[in-house]
Amino acid sequence: MKTGFFNVLDVQSFIDRLRGFDHLPALQTPLDEAHGCVLAAPVVSPEDLPAADRSCMDGYAVRAADLFGTTEGNPAYLECTGTVSIERPADFSIAAGECAAIVTGALLPRGADAVVMVEHTQEMGAGTVEIRKSVAPHEHVMLRGEDAVQGQPALTAGTLLRAQEIGLLAALGVQTVHVHRRPRVGIFSTGDEVIPAHATPRPGQVRDVNSHALQAMARAAGAAVTCYGIVPDDEKALTAMLARTTAENDMVLLSGGSSVGTRDLTMAALDSLDGAAVINHGVAISPGKPLILASADGKGQRCAVWGLPGQVTSAQVVMFVLGIPFVHWLAGRRTPFDQSAWASRRAVLARNIASRQGREDYIRVRLHAEEDGRVTATPVTGKSGLLRTMLQAHGVVRIPAHSEGLDSGTQVDVLLFGGGY
Amino acid sequence: MKTGFFNVLDVQSFIDRLRGFDHLPALQTPLDEAHGCVLAAPVVSPEDLPAADRSCMDGYAVRAADLFGTTEGNPAYLECTGTVSIERPADFSIAAGECAAIVTGALLPRGADAVVMVEHTQEMGAGTVEIRKSVAPHEHVMLRGEDAVQGQPALTAGTLLRAQEIGLLAALGVQTVHVHRRPRVGIFSTGDEVIPAHATPRPGQVRDVNSHALQAMARAAGAAVTCYGIVPDDEKALTAMLARTTAENDMVLLSGGSSVGTRDLTMAALDSLDGAAVINHGVAISPGKPLILASADGKGQRCAVWGLPGQVTSAQVVMFVLGIPFVHWLAGRRTPFDQSAWASRRAVLARNIASRQGREDYIRVRLHAEEDGRVTATPVTGKSGLLRTMLQAHGVVRIPAHSEGLDSGTQVDVLLFGGGY
Numbered sequence: 054m055k056t057g058f059f060n061v062l063d064v065q066s067f068i069d070r071l072r073g074f075d076h077l078p079a080l081q082t083p084l085d086e087a088h089g090c091v092l093a094a095p096v097v098s099p100e101d102l103p104a105a106d107r108s109c110m111d112g113y114a115v116r117a118a119d120l121f122g123t124t125e126g127n128p129a130y131l132e133c134t135g136t137v138s139i140e141r142p143a144d145f146s147i148a149a150g151e152c153a154a155i156v157t158g159a160l161l162p163r164g165a166d167a168v169v170m171v172e173h174t175q176e177m178g179a180g181t182v183e184i185r186k187s188v189a190p191h192e193h194v195m196l197r198g199e200d201a202v203q204g205q206p207a208l209t210a211g212t213l214l215r216a217q218e219i220g221l222l223a224a225l226g227v228q229t230v231h232v233h234r235r236p237r238v239g240i241f242s243t244g245d246e247v248i249p250a251h252a253t254p255r256p257g258q259v260r261d262v263n264s265h266a267l268q269a270m271a272r273a274a275g276a277a278v279t280c281y282g283i284v285p286d287d288e289k290a291l292t293a294m295l296a297r298t299t300a301e302n303d304m305v306l307l308s309g310g311s312s313v314g315t316r317d318l319t320m321a322a323l324d325s326l327d328g329a330a331v332i333n334h335g336v337a338i339s340p341g342k343p344l345i346l347a348s349a350d351g352k353g354q355r356c357a358v359w360g361l362p363g364q365v366t367s368a369q370v371v372m373f374v375l376g377i378p379f380v381h382w383l384a385g386r387r388t389p390f391d392q393s394a395w396a397s398r399r400a401v402l403a404r405n406i407a408s409r410q411g412r413e414d415y416i417r418v419r420l421h422a423e424e425d426g427r428v429t430a431t432p433v434t435g436k437s438g439l440l441r442t443m444l445q446a447h448g449v450v451r452i453p454a455h456s457e458g459l460d461s462g463t464q465v466d467v468l469l470f471g472g473g474y
Numbered sequence: 475m476k477t478g479f480f481n482v483l484d485v486q487s488f489i490d491r492l493r494g495f496d497h498l499p500a501l502q503t504p505l506d507e508a509h510g511c512v513l514a515a516p517v518v519s520p521e522d523l524p525a526a527d528r529s530c531m532d533g534y535a536v537r538a539a540d541l542f543g544t545t546e547g548n549p550a551y552l553e554c555t556g557t558v559s560i561e562r563p564a565d566f567s568i569a570a571g572e573c574a575a576i577v578t579g580a581l582l583p584r585g586a587d588a589v590v591m592v593e594h595t596q597e598m599g600a601g602t603v604e605i606r607k608s609v610a611p612h613e614h615v616m617l618r619g620e621d622a623v624q625g626q627p628a629l630t631a632g633t634l635l636r637a638q639e640i641g642l643l644a645a646l647g648v649q650t651v652h653v654h655r656r657p658r659v660g661i662f663s664t665g666d667e668v669i670p671a672h673a674t675p676r677p678g679q680v681r682d683v684n685s686h687a688l689q690a691m692a693r694a695a696g697a698a699v700t701c702y703g704i705v706p707d708d709e710k711a712l713t714a715m716l717a718r719t720t721a722e723n724d725m726v727l728l729s730g731g732s733s734v735g736t737r738d739l740t741m742a743a744l745d746s747l748d749g750a751a752v753i754n755h756g757v758a759i760s761p762g763k764p765l766i767l768a769s770a771d772g773k774g775q776r777c778a779v780w781g782l783p784g785q786v787t788s789a790q791v792v793m794f795v796l797g798i799p800f801v802h803w804l805a806g807r808r809t810p811f812d813q814s815a816w817a818s819r820r821a822v823l824a825r826n827i828a829s830r831q832g833r834e835d836y837i838r839v840r841l842h843a844e845e846d847g848r849v850t851a852t853p854v855t856g857k858s859g860l861l862r863t864m865l866q867a868h869g870v871v872r873i874p875a876h877s878e879g880l881d882s883g884t885q886v887d888v889l890l891f892g893g894g895y
Contacts, residue, residue, distance in 0.1 A: 073520040084671070087827050102861075105677065109859045140667040142677045157784070158667065158859065160678050193857070196882060200861045214892060216694075217864035220687030220786055223671040224680070246561040246579065250505070250644040256526065256563045257581050259645070266641030269509035272636075363578070364643055396817030404557055422503050436614070438530045438579070440621045440645060442521075443638035469817055470636060 061335035061342070063454060064413045067375070067473055068390045070308060070332050070346060074357055074440040076385045080234045084222055087214050089275050090232035091385030096208045098201040102224055105142075106161040110193045113152040113174055113182060114165035117190040128185045130177065137162055161194060168193035201225060209385045211463070213368045231383030239302035240264050241281040241294055243309045243319070244363070249283060262365045262440070263308040270372050271306070273471075274380040286315060291322035295329070299349035299356040303383055306376070309363035316343055319360045323347050329358070337454060340367035340437070357383075366443045370415055373449070373470065392451065397466040400430035406459045408452040417446035418467055429465050446470065481761070482756035484875060485834045488796070489751050489811045491767060495778055497806045498724060498781075501655040505643055508697050511634045511653035512806030519622035523645055526563075527582040531614045534573040534595055534603060535586035544608040547808070558583055573603055582615060585816045589614035604818055632808045654806030659692045660723035661685050662702040664730050664740070665784070670704065683786045683861070684729040691793050692727070692805060694892075695801040707736060712743035716750070720770035720777040724804055727797070730784035737764055740781045744768050750779070758875060759795070759835040761788035761858070787864045791836055794891065813872065818887040821851035827880045829873040838867035839888055851888050867891065 062070070079093030108114065110457065116129065123129040131152040137143045137159045147164035155161070155168060170193065173186035200208040200462040207225060208218060209330060214232065222230065242261045250260045264280050271278045279302065284294045298305045309315030310460055323329045328350030336344045345360030359376060361368040381389035388394065400420055410416040418430040430450060435442040459465065479695045483491070492515030500514030529535065536552065544550040552573040558564045558580045568574055568585035576582070576589060578815065591614065594607035621642065622628040628646060629639060635653065643651065663682045671681045685701045700722065705715045719726045730736030743748045757765045766781030780797060782789040802810035809815065821841055829835040841849040851871060856863040869890040873880060 085686060085689060088694065103680075104675065107859065109857050139665070140678050158680070195857050195859050199857070216687040216690040216889075217787075217790060217861065217867075219690045220683040220790070221861050221865060223686035224683045224786075226671060226674065226681055228672055244560070245746065250647060253647065254525065257561050258526075259579070260647055262641040262645045265506060265644035266637040268506060269637040269640045273509065285665055365645075366638075369638060369641070391843075393849060394819070394841075394891070396820055398815070398817075399820040401885065420815075422812075428814060435617055436530050436620070438528065438616050441641050444642060446638075466820065470638075471817070 060333055062333045063337045064166055067150055067333060067336045069344070071357075071375070071379050071382060071390070074348070074355060074383065077233045077236060077383050078354075079231045081229050082232050083229055084219060084227060086217065087232050088219055088232050090214050090230070090235070092210050092212045092214065092230060093210055093233050093385060094231045095206040095210050096222065096225075096227060096230065098203055098205055098207040098225055099227070100225065101198040101203050102201040103195050103199065106195050107195045108155045108157055108159050108161060108168045108193060109167050109195055110170045111156050112169045112171040112193070113184070114147060114155045114161050114460040115152045115167055115169055115184070116147060116149060116165060116190065117167040117188050117192065119149060120169070120184055120187040123184055123187040125185045128183045131182050131184060133176075133180050134184045135162075152184070165196070166190045211385065213386060228256055233383075236276045236304055236380050236383040237302045238276040238278045238380065239281055239298035239305045240267050240271070240278060241298065241307050243284045243286065243307055243315055244289060245286045247283050263361070263368050266365065266369055267306050267308070267361075267372055270369070270377060271380060274377045275384055276304075276380050286318055288318055288321050288325065291318060292325050295322055295326050295349065295358065299326070299329070299351055299358060302356055303351065303354070304380065305356060305358045306347075306356070306361060306372075308368045315343070315363055316360070319345055323358065338371070339409075339412050339414045340364065341371035341374070342412070344371055344375075364437055365440060366437065369443055370417070370449065374415055392468060394473065396469045398428060398448070398469055400428040400465055400467050402450070402459055402461055402463045402465050403431040404428040406432055406450070406452060407459045408456055408458040410457055411454055413450040413454050414452040416452060417442050418445045418448060418450050419445050420467060430465055481607045481754055482758055483754045484758045486579060488754060488757045488767070492778075492796070492800050492803060492811070495769070495776060495804065498654045498657060498804050499775070500652045502650050503653050504650055505640060505648060508635050508651045508653050509637065509640055511635050511651070511656070513629055513631050513635065513651060514654050514806060515652045516627040516631050517629045517643065517646075517648060517651065519624055519628040519646055520648070521646065522619040522624050523619055523622040524616050524620065526618050528616045529578055529580050529582060529614060530616055531589050531591045532577050533590045533592040533614070534605070535568060535576045535582050536569060536573045536588055536590055536605070536609065536610040537570060537586060538588040538609050538613065540571060541590070541605055541608040544605055546606045549604045549606045552603050552605060553597065553599050554597075556583075573605070578615060587611045587615070599700050599769055617704060626771055632806065634807060654804075657725055657801050657804040658698045658723045659697040659699045659801065660702055660719035660726045661688050661692070661699060662705055662719065662728050664705045664707065664712060664728055664736055666707045668704050684733045684782070684789050687786065688727050688729070688782075688793055689792055690803060691790070695798045696805055697725070697801050704886070706851055707739055709739055709742050709746065712739060713746050716743055716747050716770065716779065720747070720750070720772055720779060723777055724772065724775070725801065726770075726777060726779045727782060727793075728779070729782040729789045735779070736784055737766070740766055744779065759792070760830075760833050760835045761785065762792035762795070763833070764798075765792055783859055786861060787858070790864055791870065795836055813889060817890045817892065819849060819869070821849040821888050823871070823880055823882055823884045823886050824850040824852040826882050827871070828854055829877055829879040831878055832875055834875050835873040836870040837873060838863050839869060840866050841868045851886055
């Protein structure tokens with residue numbers, strides 16, 4: 054490819070480029086393995102759910118018209134003609150003036166159109182039941198098709214399958230679903246000074262942190278992760294590793310040593326990789342400005358190559374703010390970049406935060422539940438390069454590009470890393 | 475056991491009983507499999523991290539005292555005696571009036587105690603560098619031991635291992651960690667009318683929803699889940715299944731058909747199970763009041779038996795509010811029941827919510843991002859027993875037991891089911 058441009062993008066434009074990658078193709082997947090996946094096609098309901106009118110309560114199945122005007126002071130008296138059990142439909146029907154004892158979940162007998170809760174009734178003996186409350190037609194009755202109607206979409210394409218959607222599909226007898234497949238993410242680290250975590254560093258060497266931290270983040274986001282180890286600061290080795298990883302993955306995360314040269318090397322290696330194209334070289338975000346995004350010919354579909362900042366804490370913040378949402382995008386989620394839907398916690402800023410205009414700042418904060426019930430967010434500051442700031446932080450506060458900062462006492466939404474505090 | 479008491483507990487007392495179960499024992503676990511696990515013992519740092527003073531920036535290693543009073547208008551001139559690369563410590567030291575070019579991450583040469591960013595310098599030729607800014611000692615330097623000190627705890631017992639903690643441990647060369655093991659959760663459904671999801675219901679029968687929905691929730695919470703199928707409404711069969719599942723798991727979730735009899739059967743089956751003791755029979759929570767909690771002799775350690783409400787939506791809400799935090803408790807988290815740390819989203823209530831005093835209400839709500847930027851939360855109402863209320867909801871709003879409800883327009887923290895909206 055030819056890197057004709059070195060453009061620092063604003064965050065929104067960068068996200069627009071990310072949206073240029075396609076959702077991954079769909080696979081037929083067993084229902085119990087599809088939690089967290091996204092439907093690639095609507096699920097048309099094979100039947101009505103409920104399949105017939107069912108009682109929501111324990112009580113008596115009645116004809117609502119029989120109880121018009123019924124009150125505590127003006128009770129009605131109905132003849133109980135039978136009991137409807139849960140496992141078998143009634144073999145009788147309800148005529149005017151009649152009722153049937155019924156349990157929650159049981160099918161309504163023919164003729165009945167509502168249920169009176171047992172609390173508002175009393176058995177009077179000799180088959181007579183006193184009813185002290187009127188009911189509307191269909192009251193305390195789940196109607197046939199209220200959850201799903203045969204032949205109509207029970208769930209639409211793009212639906213994320215949470216526990217409750219899994220439950221609905223089980224109720225409909227759906228055993229496999231057509232969902233976007235899980236993203237394959239390949240990870241490697243670069244840098245002559247980087248050694249594997251199991252090795253003992255000589256002076257000047259550091260252990261590979263990013264492979265482990267990024268792997269944990271990508272896995273938690275639902276990706277199938279492969280770690281490829283460490284590549285020295287050598288263009289040929291880097292190009293070879295890029296060729297291999299982009300062929301085997303949908304997203305490749307490479308993160309440099311912290312030296313200046315690594316970034317140029319990454320660009321050069323992308324330059325010599327067939328079918329690769331650099332999309333941007335820098336994003337107006339802090340931390341994370343040196344972020345490189347490129348696309349490469351994968352096997353059959355484009356692979357997104359992310360050249361993450363070498364600083365391990367910067368790499369983690371970029372992964373949290375942009376990388377994880379992109380994993381979700383590949384997996385078929387429609388609006389993963391919309392932070393207003395992310396897990397967050399409202400808190401009161403405990404200190405002023407200054408920010409430079411023209412870039413989006415993500416300030417790490419530590420949350421603390423105060424005795425008065427408020428939750429405060431204290432910015433975690435520290436030298437870049439240290440791991441402690443990420444360890445102390447529970448999440449980040451976004452300062453928009455047009456803002457010069459936030460005052461102490463401001464209410465902020467802290468985007469949570471997860472895991473509580 | 476003998477069920478001497480049928481006590482409806484308030485939620486806090488119920489949580490106190492849950493805390494009576496021990497955290498699970500610890501296992502030595504490979505680092506890359508420990509994400510989301512909780513340390514059962516402190517990790518004592520085997521070395522200093524950083525191992526030596528390192529530069530945070532590209533620039534010049536200096537002696538801060540040489541630059542006292544240095545400004546743009548009053549620059550200092552230092553003699554550059556060498557360059558420090560990332561992979562090899564300097565073989566020279568810095569004397570008064572000297573400096574060395576240095577890259578981010580490289581070790582500080584002896585004699586230097588600070589770094590000046592390259593932006594505030596200029597090469598003047600003949601080995602002279604102009605410096606236009608003073609620095610404090612240790613400025614732009616990661617000091618030896620700032621992240622971890624040899625022989626001191628790098629992380630304390632009870633620490634949840636997020637991506638950043640995994641990263642720290644990798645940096646320290648820690649390859650296995652002593653973490654509480656993942657909870658084993660066994661799930662089965664009960665009820666004569668309940669059939670497997672793959673079967674075709676006759677009139678009156680319903681497919682097993684809970685095994686699938688609860689399985690998804692427990693797995694996402696980090697548990698190892700086994701599903702045991704469906705048990706008919708038969709005390710002996712129920713007791714046999716309880717004996718088997720409690721021997722094989724740390725937590726057993728059984729959920730009834732929706733008939734009244736199921737609850738009594740569960741109590742009777744627990745009665746005839748050796749070593750079992752009912753802890754409560756009812757919680758002042760809505761939905762979820764009929765919740766049963768019992769303990770049973772597991773193999774070597776107590777197993778918690780949860781008799782969930784038969785209503786599938788109630789079962790899911792109880793699982794979200796109490797069951798998942800209990801999974802986390804077993805896994806060693808110290809304060810999983812503290813909702814102030816849960817993922818949430820601040821929203822404006824779009825309608826009044828009424829609530830009965832004396833019980834904690836969890837109202838399902840649907841979130842919506844309004845055009846003016848506010849997020850509104852609309853209560854999702856519907857007949858109990860239908861699945862749709864859970865499908866439409868993004869989370870729940872808690873109404874405390876002492877409250878009679880909340881007014882439209884109130885700011886609420888919506889506890890998020892996860893997965894965005």
